[in-house]
Amino acid sequence: MSTYTAIKLIARPEPGPVEPDIFEVVQKEIPSAGPGQILVKQTHMSLDPAMLGWMSPDPESYIPPVALGDVMRSSGLGEVIESNHPDFVIGDRVMGLMGWTEYLVSSGEGLNKVQPGPDAEAVLSIFALPGLTATQGLFGFGDPKAGETIVVSGAAGSVGSIVGQLAKAEGLNVIGVAGNDEKCEWIVSELGFDGAINYKTADIGAKLTELAPSGVDIYFENTGGPIQQHVFDRMNAHGRIVVCGMIADYGKEIPDAGPNWIPIIKKRLTIQGFAMPDHFSQVPELLGKLTPYVMQGKIKYRAHVLEGLESAISGLNLFFTGDNKGKLIVKL
Amino acid sequence: MSTYTAIKLIARPEPGPVEPDIFEVVQKEIPSAGPGQILVKQTHMSLDPAMLGWMSPDPESYIPPVALGDVMRSSGLGEVIESNHPDFVIGDRVMGLMGWTEYLVSSGEGLNKVQPGPDAEAVLSIFALPGLTATQGLFGFGDPKAGETIVVSGAAGSVGSIVGQLAKAEGLNVIGVAGNDEKCEWIVSELGFDGAINYKTADIGAKLTELAPSGVDIYFENTGGPIQQHVFDRMNAHGRIVVCGMIADYGKEIPDAGPNWIPIIKKRLTIQGFAMPDHFSQVPELLGKLTPYVMQGKIKYRAHVLEGLESAISGLNLFFTGDNKGKLIVKL
Numbered sequence: 001m002s003t004y005t006a007i008k009l010i011a012r013p014e015p016g017p018v019e020p021d022i023f024e025v026v027q028k029e030i031p032s033a034g035p036g037q038i039l040v041k042q043t044h045m046s047l048d049p050a051m052l053g054w055m056s057p058d059p060e061s062y063i064p065p066v067a068l069g070d071v072m073r074s075s076g077l078g079e080v081i082e083s084n085h086p087d088f089v090i091g092d093r094v095m096g097l098m099g100w101t102e103y104l105v106s107s108g109e110g111l112n113k114v115q116p117g118p119d120a121e122a123v124l125s126i127f128a129l130p131g132l133t134a135t136q137g138l139f140g141f142g143d144p145k146a147g148e149t150i151v152v153s154g155a156a157g158s159v160g161s162i163v164g165q166l167a168k169a170e171g172l173n174v175i176g177v178a179g180n181d182e183k184c185e186w187i188v189s190e191l192g193f194d195g196a197i198n199y200k201t202a203d204i205g206a207k208l209t210e211l212a213p214s215g216v217d218i219y220f221e222n223t224g225g226p227i228q229q230h231v232f233d234r235m236n237a238h239g240r241i242v243v244c245g246m247i248a249d250y251g252k253e254i255p256d257a258g259p260n261w262i263p264i265i266k267k268r269l270t271i272q273g274f275a276m277p278d279h280f281s282q283v284p285e286l287l288g289k290l291t292p293y294v295m296q297g298k299i300k301y302r303a304h305v306l307e308g309l310e311s312a313i314s315g316l317n318l319f320f321t322g323d324n325k326g327k328l329i330v331k332l
Numbered sequence: 333m334s335t336y337t338a339i340k341l342i343a344r345p346e347p348g349p350v351e352p353d354i355f356e357v358v359q360k361e362i363p364s365a366g367p368g369q370i371l372v373k374q375t376h377m378s379l380d381p382a383m384l385g386w387m388s389p390d391p392e393s394y395i396p397p398v399a400l401g402d403v404m405r406s407s408g409l410g411e412v413i414e415s416n417h418p419d420f421v422i423g424d425r426v427m428g429l430m431g432w433t434e435y436l437v438s439s440g441e442g443l444n445k446v447q448p449g450p451d452a453e454a455v456l457s458i459f460a461l462p463g464l465t466a467t468q469g470l471f472g473f474g475d476p477k478a479g480e481t482i483v484v485s486g487a488a489g490s491v492g493s494i495v496g497q498l499a500k501a502e503g504l505n506v507i508g509v510a511g512n513d514e515k516c517e518w519i520v521s522e523l524g525f526d527g528a529i530n531y532k533t534a535d536i537g538a539k540l541t542e543l544a545p546s547g548v549d550i551y552f553e554n555t556g557g558p559i560q561q562h563v564f565d566r567m568n569a570h571g572r573i574v575v576c577g578m579i580a581d582y583g584k585e586i587p588d589a590g591p592n593w594i595p596i597i598k599k600r601l602t603i604q605g606f607a608m609p610d611h612f613s614q615v616p617e618l619l620g621k622l623t624p625y626v627m628q629g630k631i632k633y634r635a636h637v638l639e640g641l642e643s644a645i646s647g648l649n650l651f652f653t654g655d656n657k658g659k660l661i662v663k664l
Contacts, residue, residue, distance in 0.1 A: 273601050
């Protein structure tokens with residue numbers, strides 16, 4: 001009998017960095033696919049900032065928390081190794097919510113087949129949550145127009161890097177905000193952003209004024225933190241703010257205050273929060289919008305690959321430190 | 333030669349209550365209507381919170397500030413007493429931006445004829461800026477649905493009182509926030525709000541939980557101030573926040589901080605600021621929407637009438653103290 005490894009959530013996290021003892025690593029016997037089922041061997045697991053929210057009960061969240069004792073939730077890519085399901089054959093590549101586990105049995109519901117072509121890292125970095133989120137946020141809510149200026153926080157992150165490249169392809173002036181010089185260099189020289197701001201070292205206000213002399217039309221917010229007020233103060237009339245992430249505040253006991261609302265009236269701003277699970281029914285259209293940019297070579301990515309299932313535990317804390325370089329992926 | 337009185341803005345206001353010395357009261361000779369012009373005798377002038385913004389230069393405002401030395405801007409109701417204009421006859425009632433003046437000569441542009449029927453107070457309280465603003469804000473951005481809960485701040489004010497009555501007519505659970513018990517009593521017993529909160533004396537959070545047990549779907553924000561965070565914390569998923577006024581912060585050197593943005597994502601909120609001048613082209617549709625409610629007797633109002641042009645100067649400060657009871661109107 002062969003066994004495999006899975007990781008269960010057994011306690012709720014405290015604010016701040018994730019402690020390893022909220023997880024339990026378990027060994028299980030590899031099951032067989034029952035009638036109508038498939039057995040999937042997961043090959044690559046995606047780590048996403050949204051996971052930090054999934055671990056805590058919050059009646060207002062868009063998705064129920066992971067129950068204590070359940071395998072931790074995550075999306076991933078895998079290969080069908082047994083199939084009693086008419087729609088799947090052995091060797092199919094599938095993607096979907098698989099969880100922190102090396103193997104899973106599934107009815108196939110919620111799993112999508114992935115066509116041959118892009119490698120696993122590209123699939124999880126572009127065509128999974130990051131690319132879908134970037135496309136929905138920018139085009140569904142940001143209403144980008146050539147010649148406008150967009151500021152993207154978390155610009156070297158999995159979502160922000162794609163938002164900026166999509167905006168650049170649409171002819172916008174694109175300014176990225178990131179937390180170290182290496183990331184700033186990467187988004188400008190590799191991804192083609194027009195400018196970058198290291199929020200930890202720059203005079204943020206002065207730098208924004210320099211890079212966005214005509215003000216900001218779209219603010220794509222992935223982080224919160226000190227950049228927020230500076231961008232808010234520079235929004236143009238009828239500006240759009242798309243709120244996708246607030247990673248700077250997720251780990252805080254008491255989150256920072258936000259900007260006063262007077263500019264919301266003066267500039268008639270629209271602020272729209274969103275979470276991708278509300279838009280899963282739009283995935284085909286979103287892929288239809290995103291794929292041509294990818295085919296034209298306009299969307300680059302880099303993956304930060306961790307090795308082995310258990311690396312996911314400490315890997316989560318890279319979201320707080322920002323030490324990851326690119327999309328976090330766990331290779332199994 | 334007869335003379336009339338007008339009031340010019342001669343200095344910019346400091347934050348806080350308006351000092352009378354920023355105005356100059358002048359006597360002028362009553363002019364005659366030139367070719368193609370009309371001479372209007374203003375009978376009723378509207379005082380609106382937006383005026384506080386019009387006195388200060390702000391490159392980001394939706395409307396240029398009143399130039400120093402110009403007659404102070406305001407909307408009002410008047411009577412045509414001379415006409416060399418083919419579309420107007422003596423005795424026509426007209427409404428529009430007339431300014432702080434007893435008489436004005438106009439080309440007729442921007443002035444609209446008012447049909448006989450409603451008295452002057454009703455015209456300025458319902459069919460002018462307050463009613464148009466309430467209708468645009470609630471229906472254009474609030475997306476009200478029967479059975480939902482709306483919280484209206486500044487609920488006894490000229491806009492808030494109409495928003496609440498429109499929402500009630502649409503079948504919503506309507507909660508008003510006001511600054512004294514008399515206003516709270518009025519909006520519940522006279523206007524039919526389902527509940528009221530005196531933000532100066534109530535335990536705001538507890539009272540909101542009691543009056544909105546299922547959370548808040550729409551927040552119509554006229555004031556800012558301590559109510560804001562409490563309502564924000566209780567917004568339901570996909571809630572809409574319509575930001576129409578921030579009177580609590582207009583007079584402050586440093587406006588209060590706003591709420592942290594995490595709930596914007598968790599609840600996928602939409603926050604929309606607006607100012608009526610962006611929507612003047614929609615006035616016919618807005619009146620078409622509003623008028624049936626008025627005809628059905630569903631929109632009550634009360635006017636707080638000041639006597640004489642010069643009463644406008646100290647009248648402005650009633651917006652800061654909240655001591656006015658109803659729509660502020662200056663009778664000339």
